Amino acid sequence: MPAVLEIEGLRKTYKSRRRGTRNALDGFDMRVEAGQVHGFLGPNGSGKTTTLRTLLGLIRPDGGRMAILGQEVPAALPAVAGHIGAIVESPQFFPHFTARDTLSLLASAGDVPAPRIDEVLELVGLRDRAGERVKTYSLGMKQRLAVASALLKNPKLLILDEPANGLDPGGIREMRTLMRNLAESGMTVVLSSHILGEIQLICDSVTIISLGRRVASGPVDEVLARHSSGAVRVRVEAATDLPVAAEALTRAGIRVTGTEPDHLMLTGVDKPATVTRLLAEQGLYVSELTRVAADLESVFLDLTATAPVPGQHRQVDQSTKVGGTEQPTSGGWGA
């Protein structure tokens, strides 16, 4: 079966007189199979929005190819646009309109039959509040209205940029249930998110992007299994010594992917005895050293510290880490 979404070698360079040249996408690949909830992950500035905007024909790429539902885009966008629902920029609604007014306006503009309005209101759980003005809605309700508007055309592919952004835990859970229900009804959902625990719960598969290139992709379980090797939790006798421990391990080329109040998370540890030795050299005594299955967050943090090899044009999956510990300049984390 052809992929619902296929991207190969996508390139985009922004040029501006003030900021110079910036490679936002540097030969990026992505593939999403039908009926999946697919997570699109990357640090700030890694190229997610550029990818989604390029897919939707809002930005012209400098190279590479893209296909949606088996048709090459942007050439076939007029033919496939009716099968795509997308929220890439924060949608703006008329504050004095009700949700029903808003959807009616969009439905008549898009030739969507009126009964579909009630269907989408039901799907996103806004039917009871559909007669209230949007300005009285919570952020979560506005997000659900945005999803409802993207669902009007009953798309085969739904693309959502940060759908859980700013939502409280209850809102995030509702969004999760909605995504799963949509996938079960046969829709393919691509969502970018910064909430990695959420992506791990919600998604069947993921693509991780860093510095405009793919660093990992595949079913969530496989990505975790492939990148879990060498994940270790370490405690020392006095928790106040953890910063010294982290520094010594980092100096020796071990990646510290998490610093908790009472322990450190490490990756890339071939021999746990190395950790014991390095810490003993600092006069620190290990009280726990446990191999753990990595979660998506630690895999992500590890992978996005991976930089392309200068001068080589290939996916970062095969490239090396810069200095073992260096973070990409465009890295960073959080919304």
Ligand SMILES: Nc1ncnc2c1ncn2[C@@H]1O[C@H](COP(=O)(O)OP(=O)(O)OP(=O)(O)O)[C@@H](O)[C@H]1O
């Ligand atoms: N219009 C533009 N002009 C110049 N540079 C841009 C423009 N838009 C994006 N960039 C740069 O391209 C790179 C990729 O940006 P992009 O917005 O695609 O990243 P992102 O992964 O969506 O980030 P975030 O998670 O912060 O939204 C960044 O270095 C960004 O500064």
